[in-house]
Amino acid sequence: MLIVGSLEELKKVAKKLPNVTDELLVHRPWIDMIEIETSDCREWIREPYVVDVWLDSGLAWIAGINGVRERDLWIKLYPFTWITEGIDQTRGWFYTLLTTSVLWFDKAPYESILIQGHVVDKYGQKMSKSKGNVVWAKDLYSKWGADATRLYILYKSSPWDLMHFDPDEIGEVRRVLSILWNVVKFADTYMKLDKFDPNKHKLQDLIVKALPEDLWLLSRFNSRLREIMNHMSRYELHLATREWINLVVEDLSHSYIRLIRRRVWTEEEKEDKYAAYAVLYDVLKKTIIVGSMFVPYITEYLWQAFIRNYEANEVPSVHLTRMPEIIEEFIDENLERTFNIIFKIFSETANARSRVGIKLRWPLRKLHIELISNKELKEYLTKLKYIIEYLTNVKEVEITLEKPEVDLKNYEVVETSDFKIYLHKVIDERLLYEALAREIVRRIQFMRAKINLRVDEKIRVYIDTQDRELIRAVHEFKEYIMTETRALEVHVATIPEEFFTMDWEIEGKRVRLGIQQSSLS
The missing domain is CATH 1.10.730.10 (Isoleucyl-tRNA Synthetase; Domain 1)
Structure with missing residues (x-):
């Protein structure tokens, strides 16, 4: 058996070569036209069959960087830290890499392997053109963008699991x-x-x-x-x-x-x-x-x-x-745990509001929080009570370890494993006026965005309504409205013609709002 290791070596042992380029010489039919003669054999015939191509790729651990000739570099890298391929390579590439390395050096050529799972359609079926369920990357990039597609693939499942791919x-x-x-x-x-x-x-x-x-x-x-x-x-x-x-x-x-x-x-x-x-x-x-x-x-x-x-x-x-x-x-784990409880209180309070039909924008009078016997947590929460009041939009928060003495018919109660909350659900006259003022602010902010005002630009505001409660709300919370909308003035009057106006209905009450950018912005 004669093993030829390079094109140069082939030319040296050849007695006769076809007249073609080097690129063609190594391919059939020209490779079979080469006549070879050596000192110990007058005629050599090329073996027509090839070894399994996995043997070729299975030598990547040494052939990839020419480890025979670049010995010093190869010694620094071998065995390789990490390789990855699909699960179908278990009996292919992964196996032949391992086998050839063990035969040659008696050890594995890699330290760790990530075996990737396959991607199937959202129903778990293999993708194929005949089924019409193939998802093309270029289509995903056109519709969703490369980042969104990439983030979805990374987020969807672990790299080694089967991925049910749903473009939607x-x-x-x-x-x-x-x-x-x-x-x-x-x-x-x-x-x-x-x-x-x-x-x-x-x-x-x-x-x-x-x-x-x-x-x-x-x-x-x-x-x-x-x-x-x-x-x-x-x-x-x-x-x-x-x-x-x-x-x-x-x-x-x-x-x-x-x-x-x-x-x-x-x-x-x-x-x-x-x-x-x-x-x-x-x-x-x-x-x-x-x-x-x-x-x-x-x-x-x-x-x-x-x-x-x-x-x-x-x-x-x-x-x-x-x-x-x-x-x-x-990193402060106690602080993080405390804030986790705060956000949980906020979430449960929002759920309680939803059950009684009171929006988060509408202020409420009181929230009692009964902790399940945790003095340390009570101390932490008491220091951060202002955050709970702000998030839940409640005027006063009371934190206790005992059940509060309240008239339950006026409260919405929610119990969790960490605490029990009692949310006062009665809206008195003062709270109603503040709630209506907040509704007005929300609509003015929408109008500011509608005419593309910058955050820092000042405005003039006119409010035209016949509803007494809305008028009272504006008078009671005029400063609040001005601060929240960056208004230099707020008037309850007929709106000048040059103002941008919109008609609104707030809790069944009709109102027309007008705004104009102030020349003093």
Whole structure:
């Protein structure tokens, strides 16, 4: 048997070669036209059959970097840390890699394997053209975008499980990208208004002015980052992706932005406002960096349009950054547990309101929280009572370890494993006027957006109604309406013709609202 190892060697042993290029020479029929003669044999005939091609790819562990000739480099890399392929390669590539390496060096050529599951349609059927259930990547990119498609694949299931692919579910995941976009837009809008500068307003300087909700976000981010890194180290991409999604949706959008909205709306230049900006900027920047693993395109855009707009000297691409380090001293598990209870109280209060038909916008008089014998939690919650009052829109929160003495017919009661809440559901005259004022504010804000006013632009407001309760609400809460809508003046009168007007119905009461941008903006 004669084994020829290269084209050059083939030419040396050949007695006769066909007149073709080197590219054609190694293929049939020309390879069979070569005549070979050696000192020990006058005529050689090419073996017509080939060894299983898996043997060829099964030598990738040494052939891939020419390990015979590049011995020093190969020794540094062998055995290889990690390889991945589909589950169908168990008897193919994975097996032949293992067999050839064990035969040659008596050990496996790899330290770990990720065996990927197959992708089937949403009903669990194999995709095929004949069935008409094939999903083409280019169609998904055209409809949903590359980031949304990528995020869905990472989020949907573990890499080693069978994936039931439903294109319609990508739309639900794409909503995460819209939420991230809106969080950044919110931050950028108010940071620009207040001339926030991360180089001037540094987190390490302002942390002493941070409020508990700011410290909670720093703790939550670093806890999430720790979980993400742990999942990544175990190749649990689906769990790492879900942690990042929850960071964006639950921690940033649903929780922190809600908590600081009132603080950043005020035009006063308070230090705790800049502390909130410093915290939000730090967490958003790191969230974008971490997210670049999952959604590379939108994070790159946000890096250029948001981060480098505030820090021009930052690296030119998010993909050139290093993964943020976990700051252990920011992690406060007690604070996180307390806020988890607060958010649970908020959720159960919202459910109680829904049952009795009272909107969250409408203020209520009192909320009693009976804890299930936990003195330590009572102390924590008492310190953060102002957050519960703000989130639940209740004038007074009382936290006890005993059942409160209340007239139950005036309360909606909800019980959980951690606490029992008693929500006062009677709306007195004063609460009604405030509720109506809030409804007016909501509609004025809608009208501001309708005529594309900037957040900082001032307006004049006219309110035209014959309803006595609405008129009383405006008079009682005029300052509140002005503050919340950035109005320089509010009048209950016939609306001038040049104003932008809209007709509304609030709790069955008809009202016409008119707004105009003030020349003093």
